[in-house]
Amino acid sequence: MKNNKYIAAFMAVVLSVSAYAQETRNLSLDEAITLSLQNSKQLKLNGAKVSEAAASLREARERRLPDLNVSGSYLRLNQPNIDLKLKLGSSGSGGEGGSGSGSSASAMPTVNQAAYAMANLAIPVFAGFKIQNGINAAKYLQKATTLDAENDREEVIANTIAAYSNMYKAKAALEIVKENLKQSKQRVQDFSNMEKNGLMARNDLLKVQLQQSNIESALLDAENNWKITYISMNLMLGLPEETILIPDSTAFVPVSDSKNFETWETAALQNRKDLDAMNWRIKAAKAGVKAAQGDYYPSLALTGGYIAADIPNLVTLTNVINGGVGLKYSPSSLWKTGSKVAQAKARLHQTEVSQDMMSDNIRLQVAQAYQNYLSATKKIDVYNTAREQANENYRIVKNKYDNSLATTTDLLDADVAQLQAQLNYAFSKADAVVAYKKLLLTAGALDQQTNNQ
Numbered sequence: 001m002k003n004n005k006y007i008a009a010f011m012a013v014v015l016s017v018s019a020y021a022q023e024t025r026n027l028s029l030d031e032a033i034t035l036s037l038q039n040s041k042q043l044k045l046n047g048a049k050v051s052e053a054a055a056s057l058r059e060a061r062e063r064r065l066p067d068l069n070v071s072g073s074y075l076r077l078n079q080p081n082i083d084l085k086l087k088l089g090s091s092g093s094g095g096e097g098g099s100g101s102g103s104s105a106s107a108m109p110t111v112n113q114a115a116y117a118m119a120n121l122a123i124p125v126f127a128g129f130k131i132q133n134g135i136n137a138a139k140y141l142q143k144a145t146t147l148d149a150e151n152d153r154e155e156v157i158a159n160t161i162a163a164y165s166n167m168y169k170a171k172a173a174l175e176i177v178k179e180n181l182k183q184s185k186q187r188v189q190d191f192s193n194m195e196k197n198g199l200m201a202r203n204d205l206l207k208v209q210l211q212q213s214n215i216e217s218a219l220l221d222a223e224n225n226w227k228i229t230y231i232s233m234n235l236m237l238g239l240p241e242e243t244i245l246i247p248d249s250t251a252f253v254p255v256s257d258s259k260n261f262e263t264w265e266t267a268a269l270q271n272r273k274d275l276d277a278m279n280w281r282i283k284a285a286k287a288g289v290k291a292a293q294g295d296y297y298p299s300l301a302l303t304g305g306y307i308a309a310d311i312p313n314l315v316t317l318t319n320v321i322n323g324g325v326g327l328k329y330s331p332s333s334l335w336k337t338g339s340k341v342a343q344a345k346a347r348l349h350q351t352e353v354s355q356d357m358m359s360d361n362i363r364l365q366v367a368q369a370y371q372n373y374l375s376a377t378k379k380i381d382v383y384n385t386a387r388e389q390a391n392e393n394y395r396i397v398k399n400k401y402d403n404s405l406a407t408t409t410d411l412l413d414a415d416v417a418q419l420q421a422q423l424n425y426a427f428s429k430a431d432a433v434v435a436y437k438k439l440l441l442t443a444g445a446l447d448q449q450t451n452n453q
Contacts, residue, residue: 023240023242023243023244024243024244024246025239025243025244025245025246026245026246026248027164027233027245027246027247027248028248028251029161029164029247029248029251032160032163032164032233032237033157033160033161035237035238035239036156036157036159036160036236036237037153037156037157038238039236039237039238040156042152042155042156043149043152043153043156046145046148046149046152046153047149049145049148049149050142050145050146050149052145053138053141053142053145053146054142056138056141056142057135057138057139057142059138060131060134060135060137060138060139061135061138063124063131063134063135064124064131064135066121066122066123066124067121067122067124068119068120068121069118069119069120070117070118070119070120071117071118072115072116072117072118073115073116074113074114074115075113075114075115076112076113077111077112077113077114078112079110079111079112109313109314110313111311111312111313111314112312113311113312114309114310114311115309115310115311116307116308116309116310116317117307117308117309118305118306118307118308119305119306120303120304120305121303121304121305122301122302122303122326123301123302123303124299124300124301125300125301125302126297126298126299126300127294127297127299127300128293128294128295128296128297128298128299129290129291129293129294129297130291130294130295133287133288133290133291133294134287134291136283136284136287137284137285137287137288137291138284140280140281140283140284140287141280141281141284143277143280144277144278144280144281144284145277147273147274147276147277147280148273148274148277150273150447151272151273151274151277153447154273154441154444154446154447155441157437157441157446157447158437158438158441158446159236160236161433161434161437162434162437163229163232163233163236164233164247164251165252165430165431165433165434166229167226167229167230167233167245167247168247168249168251168252168430169426169427169430170222170225170226170228170229170230171226171229171246171247172249172423172426172427172430173222173225173226173423173426173427174219174222174223174225174226176419176422176423176426177215177218177219177222177419178219180215180415180419181212181215181216181219183415184208184211184212184215184415185212187208187212188205188208188209188212191204191205191208192205204408207408207409207412208408208412211412211415211416230243230244230245233245251433252429252430252432252433253429253433254377254380254429254432254433254436255432255433255436256377257373257436257439261366261367261370264366264369264370264439264442264443265363265366265367267443267444267445268362268363268365268366268442268443268444269359269362269363270444271443271444271445271448272362272443272444273444274358275355275358275359275362278351278354278355278358279355281351282348282351282352282355285344285347285348285351286348288344288347288348289341289344289345289348291344292337292340292341292343292344293337293341295333295336295337295340296333296334296337297329298327298328298329299327299328299329300325300326300327300328301325301326301328302323302324302325302326303322303323303324303325303326304321304322304323304324305321305322305323306319306320306321306322307320307322308320362442365442366439366442366443368442369435369438369439369441369442369443370439372435372438372439373432373435373436373438373439375435376428376431376432376434376435376436377432377435379428379431379432380425380428380429380432382428383421383424383425383428384425384428386421386424386425387421387422387424387425389421390414390417390418390420390421390422391418391421393414393417393418394414394415394417394418397410397411397413397414398411398414
């Protein structure tokens with residue numbers, strides 16, 4: 001009796017742990033999108049890139065600030081040989097006495113150390129427009145990086161919708177196969193009773209048993225696929241891997257949109273953030289050309305400084321302040337700058353060509369997405385008709401079979417066709433929604449449409 005209590009307690013613990021490990025969670029499509037945006041590693045990486053671009057812009061603007069350099073040294077010296085070419089006069093009035101006194105005055109002091117400190121300040125006034133063009137280039141690249149991050153945000157939303165659709169389809173397939181297996185087991189039981197009573201050949205019973213085995217195998221595949229889809233979804237959303245997610249079937253309501261292809265194409269060319277980012281990169285490349293051309297010009301700066309020095313027994317300098325204007329120009333820039341400018345122009349041309357290629361690719365993407373959307377919406381009607389036909393066909397064949405006008409094989413074939421028709425119809429609705437979201441993505445309107453919902 002005591003052992004039974006221990007066993008009961010142990011089983012309760014095991015069941016509670018199992019229930020905890022297999023938490024079930026209802027997940028709506030909007031909630032899935034929100035979680036994916038919060039946990040996307042790609043978006044976190046993009047955030048770091050945007051921060052880097054902002055720091056690069058600050059660095060470019062800081063080039064307009066003054067440059068301040070401070071230096072100092074303390075030196076130990078040997079006994080130097082100092083030969084002053086400047087003749088030192090005597091303190092006397094002349095004559096022999098004066099001569100002796102001058103010889104004493106010309107004796108050099110002992111110098112064995114020295115110390116000095118310097119501070120230099122330079123305020124750039126003109127640098128061949130390189131500073132301003134550098135700021136412009138950094139600003140344009142920051143905007144391009146931000147637009148890239150927004151474009152990837154739409155990609156994350158589209159991937160989430162596709163993954164959610166796969167999870168819904170896997171769940172729908174699992175439920176349909178389970179229901180079909182339930183019917184198959186009932187059929188096997190009915191046939192077994194008929195075979196025992198001598199009303200059916202054993203061969204027909206084996207056929208329905210074989211079909212049950214095939215459905216059980218299909219059920220194993222459906223369960224495996226279902227587990228893989230919700231584990232993949234959990235990883236995408238940052239949820240525990242063992243959480244069983246239940247998708248909302250109402251999320252996949254096909255949308256009817258009357259806009260034609262030209263409207264979608266125009267919207268894409270206006271709204272696509274990756275194309276807009278390329279426009280900003282072209283502006284940055286143009287600013288880069290102007291910055292490279294700045295080497296042709298001299299640079300001008302306001303300068304100032306302070307010097308202090310101390311050489312014991314010889315000289316002490318304090319409050320030596322200087323200020324002025326500094327001009328710097330390298331004549332060699334006339335023949336060395338041309339290659340830099342050519343490289344900058346080549347980069348500009350590459351960016352412009354890339355923009356043209358991207359525009360063509362966007363047009364193709366919109367065309368493919370539009371045709372896929374039209375095809376997906378038409379398939380719903382086709383598969384719905386096929387489902388109705390399969391149901392009616394099964395009803396007729398079942399009626400014939402009950403009246404000994406159809407074979408067991410005919411009945412099983414009709415059952416398989418009915419199952420396939422149900423799967424196709426369930427999948428077609430989800431595929432239509434995904435196709436429409438893909439069309440919105442290619443038109444650059446997915447994020448906007450998601451925020452408006």
